[in-house]
Amino acid sequence: MSLNFVPATGALAALDLLVIEIAGAVAHIRLNRQVKRNAINDALIAQLHSAFVSLPEAVKAVVLTGAGEHFCAGLDLSEISERSVAEGIIHSRTWHAAMDAIQFGRVPVVAVLHGAVVGGGLELASSCHIRVAEESTYYGLPEGQRGIFVGGGGSARVPRLAGVATMTDMMLTGRVLDAGEGERRGLSQYVVANGTGFAKGCELAAKIAGNAPLSNFSVMQALPRIADLSQPDGLFVESLMAAIAQGDEAAKERVRAFLEKRAGKVEKKS
Numbered sequence: 001m002s003l004n005f006v007p008a009t010g011a012l013a014a015l016d017l018l019v020i021e022i023a024g025a026v027a028h029i030r031l032n033r034q035v036k037r038n039a040i041n042d043a044l045i046a047q048l049h050s051a052f053v054s055l056p057e058a059v060k061a062v063v064l065t066g067a068g069e070h071f072c073a074g075l076d077l078s079e080i081s082e083r084s085v086a087e088g089i090i091h092s093r094t095w096h097a098a099m100d101a102i103q104f105g106r107v108p109v110v111a112v113l114h115g116a117v118v119g120g121g122l123e124l125a126s127s128c129h130i131r132v133a134e135e136s137t138y139y140g141l142p143e144g145q146r147g148i149f150v151g152g153g154g155s156a157r158v159p160r161l162a163g164v165a166t167m168t169d170m171m172l173t174g175r176v177l178d179a180g181e182g183e184r185r186g187l188s189q190y191v192v193a194n195g196t197g198f199a200k201g202c203e204l205a206a207k208i209a210g211n212a213p214l215s216n217f218s219v220m221q222a223l224p225r226i227a228d229l230s231q232p233d234g235l236f237v238e239s240l241m242a243a244i245a246q247g248d249e250a251a252k253e254r255v256r257a258f259l260e261k262r263a264g265k266v267e268k269k270s
């Protein structure tokens with residue numbers, strides 16, 4: 001799908017390590033540091049945070065991509081050696097804040113992956129809601145080989161996608177997963193041909209943007225929290241969320257549309 005993107009204006013346009021463009025309800029945010037393979041330095045993590053907390057009200061879904069041959073090479077290693085232990089903690093917390101602004105922000109985010117999705121790049125991808133991987137994608141957690149640990153939320157998010165055992169293997173042995181293995185282990189939901197990821201991401205984002213707002217809200221905000229609760233507590237929260245979502249006029253109209261044969265059926269993929 002091709003959407004008619006136009007460059008964002010105002011504060012978003014000033015973020016020079018990102019390219020941000022908007023097509024109606026869909027925003028496209030591209031990491032734009034390809035000479036360093038989109039490695040995330042302090043400025044880029046700050047800009048990512050700013051972008052996701054400053055999205056225009058009209059935006060209902062985001063497609064996140066990386067410029068050049070790779071999605072993201074992770075933490076900019078040139079900045080790590082000068083940090084004290086205390087600075088390291090603060091640095092990690094700035095990543096957490098940015099990744100939380102993505103995962104628990106206002107709108108769902110579809111990451112379109114290609115090439116290297118490594119270290120902090122995988123942490124970034126894991127904070128998104130859906131991942132589309134082009135066949136060129138490969139996943140690694142070279143922190144284990146660099147003598148460090150994940151610090152951008154990876155220990156909380158990657159095991160929730162692929163399991164503790166997979167992450168342990170990737171970190172201890174430097175194992176790299178290709179696009180197919182990544183999909184089988186839950187790191188992506190889609191694998192598509194090289195060069196087609198952006199169109200697929202736009203197609204998914206446009207669908208998501210058309211959902212009822214409280215429905216998207218409940219999937220983004222309630223679902224991951226319910227998964228962290230005990231079953232009885234989770235079921236209680238589910239009841240509250242279900243009642244809130246279905247009480248909304250947008251939900252009532254959609255249900256009426258189906259009953260009056262104005263809405264599509266659930267159809268098998270052709």
Ligand code: 1HE
Nearest residue numbers: 035036037039073074075076077078116119120142151152
């Ligand atoms: C970088 C970085 C980086 C590239 N920090 N400068 N991440 C890693 O350990 C991954 C390190 N990077 C790589 O393994 C490779 O660069 C790639 C597989 C991603 C791409 O390879 P390639 O051949 O396309 O590019 P390149 O020639 O290796 O890199 C091009 C330039 O980008 C080069 O700089 P130049 O000045 O020599 O041109 C590289 O040094 C630079 N570059 N990746 C700094 N990561 C919150 S905690 C998260 C912890 C982590 O993420 S640890 C994992 C870090």
